[in-house]
Amino acid sequence: MIDAHAHLGKWFNFYYDGGDYLSMVRIMDKIGMKSAWISALIGIGPNYKLGNQMVLEAINAFPDRFRGYAVLSPYFSDEMEEELNLRFSQGFIGIKLHPDTHMYPLDGPRYIYAYKFAGRVRCPILIHTWGERDVRSLMGIARSYPEATFIMGHSGGDIRSMLLAGDMVCTVNNVYLDLTGSAMYNGIIEHYINKVGSEKILFGTDFPFIDPRPAIGWVKSSKIPEEDKANIFCKNAERILSLVKRDA
Amino acid sequence: MREYFDFNVMIGEPTVVQLGKWLDTRMLSEEMRRFNIKKAIAYHSYSRDYDAYFGNNYMIKEITGYSDILSCWVLLPFDISPTNTPDELISQLKENNVKIVRLFPELHNFLLEEEVVGDLLALLEGYNVPVLISPNKVGWRDIYSILRNHPNLRLILVDLNYRNSSYIFPLLKRYKNVYIELSGYITYLGIEGIYKRFGGEHMLFGSDLPYKSPGTTIFYVENAEVPEEVKDLIAYKNGEKLIEEVTL
Numbered sequence: 287m288i289d290a291h292a293h294l295g296k297w298f299n300f301y302y303d304g305g306d307y308l309s310m311v312r313i314m315d316k317i318g319m320k321s322a323w324i325s326a327l328i329g330i331g332p333n334y335k336l337g338n339q340m341v342l343e344a345i346n347a348f349p350d351r352f353r354g355y356a357v358l359s360p361y362f363s364d365e366m367e368e369e370l371n372l373r374f375s376q377g378f379i380g381i382k383l384h385p386d387t388h389m390y391p392l393d394g395p396r397y398i399y400a401y402k403f404a405g406r407v408r409c410p411i412l413i414h415t416w417g418e419r420d421v422r423s424l425m426g427i428a429r430s431y432p433e434a435t436f437i438m439g440h441s442g443g444d445i446r447s448m449l450l451a452g453d454m455v456c457t458v459n460n461v462y463l464d465l466t467g468s469a470m471y472n473g474i475i476e477h478y479i480n481k482v483g484s485e486k487i488l489f490g491t492d493f494p495f496i497d498p499r500p501a502i503g504w505v506k507s508s509k510i511p512e513e514d515k516a517n518i519f520c521k522n523a524e525r526i527l528s529l530v531k532r533d534a
Numbered sequence: 535m536r537e538y539f540d541f542n543v544m545i546g547e548p549t550v551v552q553l554g555k556w557l558d559t560r561m562l563s564e565e566m567r568r569f570n571i572k573k574a575i576a577y578h579s580y581s582r583d584y585d586a587y588f589g590n591n592y593m594i595k596e597i598t599g600y601s602d603i604l605s606c607w608v609l610l611p612f613d614i615s616p617t618n619t620p621d622e623l624i625s626q627l628k629e630n631n632v633k634i635v636r637l638f639p640e641l642h643n644f645l646l647e648e649e650v651v652g653d654l655l656a657l658l659e660g661y662n663v664p665v666l667i668s669p670n671k672v673g674w675r676d677i678y679s680i681l682r683n684h685p686n687l688r689l690i691l692v693d694l695n696y697r698n699s700s701y702i703f704p705l706l707k708r709y710k711n712v713y714i715e716l717s718g719y720i721t722y723l724g725i726e727g728i729y730k731r732f733g734g735e736h737m738l739f740g741s742d743l744p745y746k747s748p749g750t751t752i753f754y755v756e757n758a759e760v761p762e763e764v765k766d767l768i769a770y771k772n773g774e775k776l777i778e779e780v781t782l
Contacts, residue, residue, distance in 0.1 A: 300697035302722040303730075309723070317757055445552060468696055468720060472747050473553035494722040496696045499757050500750040507569075507749020 288523040289498060291412060291439060291466040291490025292322035294344055298331060305494045307344040311351055313493075317502060320520070321351050322493060325382040325412075329357035335369065342376055353527070355382035355412055360396040370403050379530055380410040380437075385420070393423040401427060404434035408529045411436055412464070416443040421451045428461045435526055436461045437488060445471055452481040462522065466490035470501060475508040475518075484514035488522055536765065538571045538752065539773035541666070542692050542715050542740030545596060545603075546579035546589070555744040559600050562743065566602065569748040571741070572770070573602050577636050581608035586642065587616050594630050604777070606666065607632045610642060611650045620657045624782065627663070633780040636666040636692075639676075646676040648683050655680065659687040662779050666715070668693040674701045681709050688776060692740060694719040699727065706732045713776070715740035716768070717751050725758040725768070734764035738773050 296305050304310075305327075314322065324344060329337020334357045341354040356373035358366050358381060370381070381400050385392040392413055404411040411434055415424055421442040428436045441463045442451040448471070455461050463478055463486055478487050489505060491498035505518060547556045556579070557565065566574055578596065581589025586608040597603045607627070609615070617623045627633075635658065639646050658665055669677045669691050681689065691702070692715040699721055705712045706728065714728060717740040721727065728737055739755065741748035755768055 300721075301699045302696075302724070303727045304723050313723075316759070468718075470746055470750050471553060472743070472745055473555050477553060497720050497722045497724060497754065499754040500720045502757075503749040503751070503753020504747055506753060507747045 287317075287319045287502070287519045288489065289319055289322040289491050289493055290410075290437065290488045290523045290526075291464050292324045292493040292498075293327050293495050294324045294340055295327045295337075297327050297495055302494065307347060307352065310494055311348055313498065314351060317499060319498065321353055323353045323355060323380065323412075323523070325355040325357050327495065330382065330384040330387050330414075334359045334362070338369065338373055338378075341378070342373075345377060349377075353380075354378035355380045357382045357384070358397075358400050360385075360388050360390040360394065363396040363399065366399045366403070370400070374407065374409075374532075379527060380412060382412045384414045386414050386416055391423065392420060393427055401431045401434060405431045406433070406531075408433060408435065408531050410526050410530075412439055413437070414439040415451075416440060416447070418442065418447045418450050421447050421454060425454050425458065425461065428458050432458075432460055434460060435529065437464050438462065439464050439490075440467045441465070443467060445469070445474075448474055449477075452478050455486055456482045462486055462488045462526070464488050464490045465501065465505065465518070466492050468492075468496055470504045475505060476510055479510050479514055484510070484517040485522060487518045488526075489518050489520075535570045536756070536769050538569065538739050538748070539770045540566070540571045540574040540741050540743070540748065541690060541738045541773055542717055543574045543576040543743045544579055544582070545576045546592070548579040549583045552745065557744045559596050559603060562603065563600065565743060565748065569741075569752060571748060573604065573773075575604045575606045575634055577606040577608055582638055582641060586610050590632075604634065605630065605632050606634045606636050609635045609637060609654065611644050611654055613650070614644065620653065623657065624661070628782050633777050633782065634664045634666065638668075640668070640671040646672060646680055648679075651680075652683065655684045655687055659684045661781050662688055663782065664688040664690050664713070664776050664780070666690045666692050669701065670695060670698070677701075677705070681705065681712070685709055686711055689713070690715055690738060692718070693742070696721045696724070699724070702728075703731065706736055712736060713738050713772070716754065717742035717746055720750075720754070723759075725754065726760060729758075729760045729764055734760060734767045735772055737768045738776075739769050
């Protein structure tokens with residue numbers, strides 16, 4: 287099992303115990319989670335560089351259990367090239383953008399370097415989406431950068447947007463639907479399987495922002511074939527990882 | 535496989551049928567068998583989305599012959615209720631073997647002020663009748679206010695979310711009859727956090743069917759870092775005790 291949408295650390299406006307990488311590994315061991323692809327919560331908040339450094343420390347401590355997303359800030363777009371070169375030389379595997387917390391549209395020009403980089407390196411780029419506008423914007427960007435692999439964070443989030451995402455994702459080859467979200471709508475997994483097939487769906491939980499266990503139970507108890515669950519839980523993420531070019 | 539007692543189920547077609555998911559009693563029974571849910575407390579969608587007392591009476595007919603489904607009545611303040619005296623209400627609850635109730639102030643447009651629901655809550659408090667309520671919809675200040683006025687009320691907080699610990703902990707510290715229904719409380723290490731601070735007696739299993747799959751919360755409970763006997767409390771025993779202690 288691979289969690290393709292996980293985090294590290296604390297969040298500013300609500301409380302939970304733990305959030306450090308040691309507590310995460312303990313839970314991962316308990317539930318059989320092989321690895322988590324993480325970005326630091328402070329990174330999508332006030333300090334992306336500090337966040338990326340915290341992720342590096344987690345990777346160095348548990349190289350088999352964590353993979354890193356480098357978070358970028360649209361307010362420091364002139365630093366993106368240097369930051370991405372540094373982080374990918376340190377073993378990061380993808381890019382994380384959070385247009386919502388940064389209050390900057392995902393199709394704005396300050397993200398262009400990130401999209402070009404992701405296309406060149408063929409790395410996954412996980413983008414938080416919430417609402418129909420975000421879904422449509424991400425689809426437009428994905429068509430413009432066909433070499434990049436886009437993970438539509440939360441698949442649009444609310445139910446209407448998730449349904450729209452399912453309708454739109456089948457029109458391109460480079461966008462994955464991310465199951466991460468607190469609602470865990472009963473029936474959406476089965477709907478997506480019918481609509482886009484299990485090869486376009488990724489397992490994610492927001493761990494430790496949200497506990498990963500309910501989402502695992504949600505997928506495990508869905509009424510879909512076991513091979514589809516294997517694609518969602520693991521195989522799709524492994525395939526995405528195999529595309530990343532280290533020498534680009 | 536552990537037995538479960540589900541405290542959060544709706545049967546009947548709601549106004550908005552999301553992803554085709556709704557349950558009649560036969561469908562609910564199938565879901566209960568699938569997840570080893572031995573008893574479920576359910577309210578009717580008509581009580582929420584049409585008329586509380588029409589739905590309550592409809593519910594009684596719906597569950598005839600289903601001894602494992604307990605009716606949860608949706609109540610209104612006495613001033614706007616056809617059951618407009620305490621004696622009448624108690625007599626109807628007894629007659630229909632109803633041992634738990636739910637309030638939807640946010641949907642049915644009444645305030646949780648003492649002038650509006652004080653007499654109703656005092657009555658339920660006196661008979662140990664548990665009351666389900668969704669604090670994220672009515673507002674947490676109202677929950678605190680209710681409990682200041684009715685400190686012995688058996689209040690079950692439903693439809694929680696992962697941001698709620700800061701509201702929940704002070705209530706569990708002060709009021710011995712507050713219970714947390716777990717289907718929405720997907721806070722990281724949330725079950726462990728409540729157990730560590732307050733013990734295992736204040737958590738109840740709930741599925742939020744038809745909106746969520748029981749598999750989400752069951753996997754969370756089964757994989758919680760708490761003793762097995764605490765999982766038994768959460769899964770069944772706490773709920774059973776609550777219903778047994780009703781003095782109607």
